[in-house]
Amino acid sequence: MNRFGLTIAVPRGALLSGSLDALDRAGIDTSEVRTNDRKLLFAEIGVVTMRPSDVPTYVEAGAADIGITGKDVLMEHPERQIFELADLGFGRCQMVVASEGGPDRAAEALGRLGVMRIATKYPRIAAAYFEQSGRQAEMVTVNGSVELAPLTGLADAIVDLMATGVTLRENGLVVREEIAEVTARLVANRVAHRLQADAIEEFAALITATGDFAAQSPAA
Structure with missing residues (x-):
């Protein structure tokens, strides 16, 4: 277990590297996580890795703090x-x-x-x-590959994340509208946030670039 006594859910995939860099700033040795892409539970440092979409499920249930x-x-x-505690800025x-x-x-x-x-x-x-703009969709x-849908006639358009735009361009797609900017966020279990407040606040301050964060309830 890490020195904070917290179980931390870490996302695999595109957010993994930035997440591990953040844990490093908190003094958690992530070297084994970086070199072992098959192991999921790293009990000695209090880290469990999973798909990003599974993180809220584990945190809400208390399987991760x-x-x-x-x-x-x-x-x-x-x-x-x-609770959504901080915008971590990466991803x-x-x-x-x-x-x-x-x-x-x-x-x-339309x-x-x-x-x-x-x-x-x-x-x-x-x-x-x-719906907010009064359009029926x-x-x-x-x-899987969302970009394929307009090319095959499955859909008229797509809604997806874009980092560099290369994948869209390579498939002949163009951006029509921007919905929101997305970054990595730190979230906490509601009970853990109350019972382990000091540890969570210390951890959050260490991994954020400025050391400042404000809890939002619930995540939205």
């Missing part, structure tokens, strides 16, 4: 009763609406049929976004 995940995950799952990307270059097929479908088909891994975020949930 705190965790790191993307803001996109928190936006897509607002029902999770956890920065944009959630966008994109479609094939040329005439906007989504706008054309004008012609009154509804457009949107492929996305984030059906709640996308549905809420279009049918969500098509896709968990």
Whole structure:
């Protein structure tokens, strides 16, 4: 266990490197996590690794006291009763609406049929976004290569995360709208935040760039 006495949920994938750098700043030795991509539980340092989308589930249930995940995950799952403690600043990307270059097929479908088909891994975020602007959209949930959907006629447009835009350009897609900026966030279990407040506050201050953070309840 780490010196804070906290079990920390760490996301695999694109956020892993930045998350481990943050733990290093708190004095937690992450060398084994960096060199072992098969092991998931590192009990000696109080770290458990998982998909970013699973972090809120483990934190809410108390299987982890705190965790790191993307803001996109928190936006897509607002029902999770956890505290969002800090914007960690890394993993920065944009959630966008994109479609094939040329005439906007989504706008054309909306004008012609009154509804457009949107492929996305984030059906709640996308549905809420279009509803707020008074546009009717049918969500098509896709968990793999979302960029393929407009190219095959599955959907008129997509809602997805964009870091550099290279993948979109290579598939002939262009950004039509920007929905939100997304970064990595530190979250905490509600009970742990009350009972282990000092340890969590010390940890949060060490891993954030400025040492400043403010809890938000619940994560949103």
